[in-house]
Amino acid sequence: MGRPTFRRAAAVLAAALLVAACGDDDTTTTTADGAVAEQGEMADGGHSHGEGIEVGDADEIPTVAITATPDAKSGINLQVQTTGITFAPEHASSEHVLGEGHAHVYVDGEKYGRLYGEWMHLDVEAGEHEIRVDLNANDHSPLLVDGEPVDDVVTVEAPEPPSGHGHAEGFEADAPHPTVALTVTEDPKSGWNVHVETTDYTFAPEKASTMETTSGEGHAHLYVDGRKIARMYGEWLHVDEDLAPGDHEFRVELSANDHSPYLADGAPIEAVQTVTVEGVPEDAPSADDADQVIEVEIANDSVDNGGRHEVSVGDTVALVITSDVDDDIHVHGYDLYADIGPSGPATVLVEATMPGVWEVELHDSGLFLLELAVS
Amino acid sequence: MILAHGVGSRADLPVEPWLFAYSAAFALLISFAALRLLWPRPRLADAAAGTAAPAALGTVASVLGTVVQALALVLFGVTLLAAWFGEDAVSANLAPTALYIALWIGMQVASAVLGDVWRRINPLWTVASALDRVRGRDPETSTATGWWASNWPAALGLLAFHWLELAYFEPASLTAVAAFISAYTIVVLVAASRFGAGWVRTGDGFAVLFGLLGALSPLHRDDGGRLRLRVPGAGLAAVELRRGSLGVVLVVLGGTTFDGVTRTQWWSDLVGGRREWDLTAVNTVGLLLTIATVAMAYLVAIRVLGALARDDTDLMEQARRWGPSLIPIVLGYSIAHYFSLLVFEGQSFLALLSDPLGSGRDLFGTAENTIDFTVVTADQIAYTQVAAIVIGHIAGVIAAHDKAVERYPHRTAVLSQYPLLAVMVAYTVSGLLLLLNA
Structure with a gap:
C-alpha cells in the first residue's frame, strides 16, 4: 500500500500549514483478545x-x-x-x-x-x-x-503466550490407538454440553503444555465450525456459544501433552458431531416477498440488465444477482450489503422507502451495477 | 460512476415533463414581458446602497464574524488533519464533506443569504493577514500587477476544483482531497506572501465566487464597514467585474452544467464502461467543452448585442459589463444541482464534525447520526430545483434590463436585450432539460 506512506510523508508539508492546534491524533483502539x-x-x-x-x-x-x-x-x-x-x-x-x-x-x-x-x-x-x-x-x-x-x-x-505459534507435526500414538467419541447435547438453560468418551487414553491436565509426550495421555481440543473453542481436560465441557440457526460442526481432537495432535496411522484421532439449531437463518431473504424482482447477471466485468430501474416508493424490491466473481454488492443510501459469488445467486431485499436515484455497485471492484429510481 | 459532484450516495429524480414545460414557458414569458413591462429608468443602482441596518445588528454581526472566523480557522485545520491522517473513507472522514458540501455548497448559499461573509472568515485570509501583520505589512494591500492582479488565478483555482469534483475518477479519495486542499493552500499563501494578503481577495477562487454571490444578499457593508439592508439582488448593480471575474462566473456555470450532463443517460452511454484515468480523460474533455460552450454562447450574445446597440467598446469590456446578470443564474444552477446534496450530506457533515478523523470520537454527541433521507420529499426537491433556475433566470433578466436602460436610450436598450435574453433562455432551458433527463 503506497498511499498511506505517501500521505504520511506529505503530511510533514501539511503540518507546516497548520496554524490551529487541534489535539493529537489518538486513534488507539483496543483489540479484543x-x-x-x-x-x-x-x-x-x-x-x-x-x-x-x-x-x-x-x-x-x-x-x-x-x-x-x-x-x-x-x-x-x-x-x-x-x-x-x-x-x-x-x-x-x-x-x-x-x-x-x-x-x-x-x-x-x-x-x-x-x-x-x-x-x-x-x-x-x-x-x-x-x-x-x-x-x-x-x-x-x-x-x-x-x-x-x-x-x-x-x-x-x-504467562505471556510464546510468540511462535503452531503445534508440532503430530504424534503417532502407540497401538492400540486411542479412540474418541463425541456427544453434544443442548443445555436446557444455555449453550451446549460436550461429552467425549475415549479408550486407551488418559486426560493428563497436570502435564499439559509439557514436553512429556507419553503415548496414551494428553488432552483434547474442541472446535466449533473450525474455530478453536477450548482445551478439554476431562470428559465433559460446557460451551456457552450462542449459535445461529443452521448446522454447526463440533469436532474434538485428541492431542499429546505438548499439543501435537495424536495420529493413528497418520490420521488425526478425532470425532465430529453436527448439531442443528432450529429457526430460520437470518441471511436468506427470499424474492417471493418482493413486489418487484430485478435479476442482474455479472459476467466478464460487464452487467446484464443494469441501468436504471424504476421502483415505486414503499415497494419491496428483490435484487437477485448472479456473479462470476466474489465481491460485495452495496446499495447506496439504503446501505445494504450482500456477498455475491459464483456459488449461486444472492438476493438483497430493498424496502424502497426513500425516494431518489440510488446507485448499486460492487463494493470492491467499484463496478457499477444499476440505479434504483425510487419515486 | 453515475453520481457525480464529489460526495453523496443519492441522485435526484428527473423532474416531471409537465413541470419542465411549465417552467420553461414561464421563463420565456417573463423574458419577453421584461422587454415591455420593466422599468424605463435604472432602479437597482439606487437600491444597491440600501438603508442602514440597526446598529445592534451590526454589532452582533461583528462579534459573530470574529467567532466564526476563529471557528472556520479551526475547522480548516481539522479538515487538513483529517485529510492527511484520518480514516480513509468518505463516510468516516470529515475532509471530503467539508470541501464538497460545507465549503462549496454551504458557502454559496450562505453568501447569497448573508452577504460576503467569506471575506471575513476565509481561513486563508486569516492566515495570510496574520502573516502580513507579523511582517509589519498592511494586509489589505496587494502589490500584484497584470495577470496576477486579475481574477484569472481565481478562475483557474475553481477550474482545478471542478476538475477534481467532476472529472477526476475518485473525487472523494482522501489522497486527492488532501492533495487539493494542501496545494491550493500553498499556492494562495505563497502568492499572498509575495503580493500581500490583499491578493487573497482577488486570487482565491472561492473568495471571489462567494464575494460575487454576496451581491445577491440583502445584507452588505458600506465603505465605512457599516451594515446595510437592501432588496435582495439589488447589489448586482454595484458589482464591478474585473479582468477574469467573468472567467470565474463561466467556469462555475459551465462546471455546474457539466455536473448535470454527467447525470444524463446520454453521458453515461458515452462514457460506457470507462474507468479510472480513461474516465478522467473523457470527463476532462467534457468539462472543458461544457465550459467553453457556455462561455461561447455568452460571448456570441454580447457580440450581437454590441452590434445591435452600435456599441464599439472592447468586446471583453462589454462582456464584463453584462456579466453580473449571470451571477443569479450561477446561484440558481448551484441550488438546482446541489440542493438535495446540501440537505442530505449536510446531515452527515454534522455527524462527521463529532468524529472528524474517524477515530471513534464523539465530540458533540452527533457521531452516530445517520442521514434522514425523508426530511424533504422528492416533489419538494423538484420544485426547489425548478424554482431556483427560473428565479435565477428572472433575476438575471432584471439585472441586465436595468443595466441596459442605464446605458442606452430606451429603444436601443430593448433591442440590445434580445441577444442577452436569448442566451439566458438557452441557459435556463438547458438547465431545465438536464433536470428533465437526470
Missing part, C-alpha cells in the same frame, strides 16, 4: 439463580479447594478438588438433586464458565487474575453452608 471475547460470551447475563440452596445439614457438607497454575504455553490450568458433591453434567440445568451439581468459574469477578470436572483450562490474557470457583446445584442455585457460598479463591499469574 480472543480469550476475552470468549469469556464475555460465557458471561451469564446476570440471571439470578434463586436465593441459593442451604446444604449445611447434609450428611456430607460440600467443600471446594482450588489450585491454579500457569500453563506452560498459555492461560491457566485450574484444578478443583471437591468433597460432598458429584459433578453431574448430564443433569445440568435441571432439578436440584442433593449431592449433585457443578461449579461456576469466575475470572476477575466475571463469570468464565461452568465446570463439570476436576480440571479446566482457562484461556485468559497474560497477567494476574483472581480465580473464584463456587459450587452450584443442577439448577444453578449456589450451594450455601450456613448461608455462605461454598467457594474458594486464588490469584495466579497467566
Whole structure:
C-alpha cells in the first residue's frame, strides 16, 4: 500500500500549514483478545439463580479447594478438588438433586464458565487474575453452608503466550490407538454440553503444555465450525456459544501433552458431531416477498440488465444477482450489503422507502451495477 | 460512476415533463414581458446602497464574524488533519464533506443569504493577514500587477476544483482531497506572501465566487464597514467585474452544467464502461467543452448585442459589463444541482464534525447520526430545483434590463436585450432539460 506512506510523508508539508492546534491524533483502539471475547460470551447475563440452596445439614457438607497454575504455553490450568458433591453434567440445568451439581468459574469477578470436572483450562490474557470457583446445584442455585457460598479463591499469574505459534507435526500414538467419541447435547438453560468418551487414553491436565509426550495421555481440543473453542481436560465441557440457526460442526481432537495432535496411522484421532439449531437463518431473504424482482447477471466485468430501474416508493424490491466473481454488492443510501459469488445467486431485499436515484455497485471492484429510481 | 459532484450516495429524480414545460414557458414569458413591462429608468443602482441596518445588528454581526472566523480557522485545520491522517473513507472522514458540501455548497448559499461573509472568515485570509501583520505589512494591500492582479488565478483555482469534483475518477479519495486542499493552500499563501494578503481577495477562487454571490444578499457593508439592508439582488448593480471575474462566473456555470450532463443517460452511454484515468480523460474533455460552450454562447450574445446597440467598446469590456446578470443564474444552477446534496450530506457533515478523523470520537454527541433521507420529499426537491433556475433566470433578466436602460436610450436598450435574453433562455432551458433527463 503506497498511499498511506505517501500521505504520511506529505503530511510533514501539511503540518507546516497548520496554524490551529487541534489535539493529537489518538486513534488507539483496543483489540479484543480472543480469550476475552470468549469469556464475555460465557458471561451469564446476570440471571439470578434463586436465593441459593442451604446444604449445611447434609450428611456430607460440600467443600471446594482450588489450585491454579500457569500453563506452560498459555492461560491457566485450574484444578478443583471437591468433597460432598458429584459433578453431574448430564443433569445440568435441571432439578436440584442433593449431592449433585457443578461449579461456576469466575475470572476477575466475571463469570468464565461452568465446570463439570476436576480440571479446566482457562484461556485468559497474560497477567494476574483472581480465580473464584463456587459450587452450584443442577439448577444453578449456589450451594450455601450456613448461608455462605461454598467457594474458594486464588490469584495466579497467566504467562505471556510464546510468540511462535503452531503445534508440532503430530504424534503417532502407540497401538492400540486411542479412540474418541463425541456427544453434544443442548443445555436446557444455555449453550451446549460436550461429552467425549475415549479408550486407551488418559486426560493428563497436570502435564499439559509439557514436553512429556507419553503415548496414551494428553488432552483434547474442541472446535466449533473450525474455530478453536477450548482445551478439554476431562470428559465433559460446557460451551456457552450462542449459535445461529443452521448446522454447526463440533469436532474434538485428541492431542499429546505438548499439543501435537495424536495420529493413528497418520490420521488425526478425532470425532465430529453436527448439531442443528432450529429457526430460520437470518441471511436468506427470499424474492417471493418482493413486489418487484430485478435479476442482474455479472459476467466478464460487464452487467446484464443494469441501468436504471424504476421502483415505486414503499415497494419491496428483490435484487437477485448472479456473479462470476466474489465481491460485495452495496446499495447506496439504503446501505445494504450482500456477498455475491459464483456459488449461486444472492438476493438483497430493498424496502424502497426513500425516494431518489440510488446507485448499486460492487463494493470492491467499484463496478457499477444499476440505479434504483425510487419515486 | 453515475453520481457525480464529489460526495453523496443519492441522485435526484428527473423532474416531471409537465413541470419542465411549465417552467420553461414561464421563463420565456417573463423574458419577453421584461422587454415591455420593466422599468424605463435604472432602479437597482439606487437600491444597491440600501438603508442602514440597526446598529445592534451590526454589532452582533461583528462579534459573530470574529467567532466564526476563529471557528472556520479551526475547522480548516481539522479538515487538513483529517485529510492527511484520518480514516480513509468518505463516510468516516470529515475532509471530503467539508470541501464538497460545507465549503462549496454551504458557502454559496450562505453568501447569497448573508452577504460576503467569506471575506471575513476565509481561513486563508486569516492566515495570510496574520502573516502580513507579523511582517509589519498592511494586509489589505496587494502589490500584484497584470495577470496576477486579475481574477484569472481565481478562475483557474475553481477550474482545478471542478476538475477534481467532476472529472477526476475518485473525487472523494482522501489522497486527492488532501492533495487539493494542501496545494491550493500553498499556492494562495505563497502568492499572498509575495503580493500581500490583499491578493487573497482577488486570487482565491472561492473568495471571489462567494464575494460575487454576496451581491445577491440583502445584507452588505458600506465603505465605512457599516451594515446595510437592501432588496435582495439589488447589489448586482454595484458589482464591478474585473479582468477574469467573468472567467470565474463561466467556469462555475459551465462546471455546474457539466455536473448535470454527467447525470444524463446520454453521458453515461458515452462514457460506457470507462474507468479510472480513461474516465478522467473523457470527463476532462467534457468539462472543458461544457465550459467553453457556455462561455461561447455568452460571448456570441454580447457580440450581437454590441452590434445591435452600435456599441464599439472592447468586446471583453462589454462582456464584463453584462456579466453580473449571470451571477443569479450561477446561484440558481448551484441550488438546482446541489440542493438535495446540501440537505442530505449536510446531515452527515454534522455527524462527521463529532468524529472528524474517524477515530471513534464523539465530540458533540452527533457521531452516530445517520442521514434522514425523508426530511424533504422528492416533489419538494423538484420544485426547489425548478424554482431556483427560473428565479435565477428572472433575476438575471432584471439585472441586465436595468443595466441596459442605464446605458442606452430606451429603444436601443430593448433591442440590445434580445441577444442577452436569448442566451439566458438557452441557459435556463438547458438547465431545465438536464433536470428533465437526470
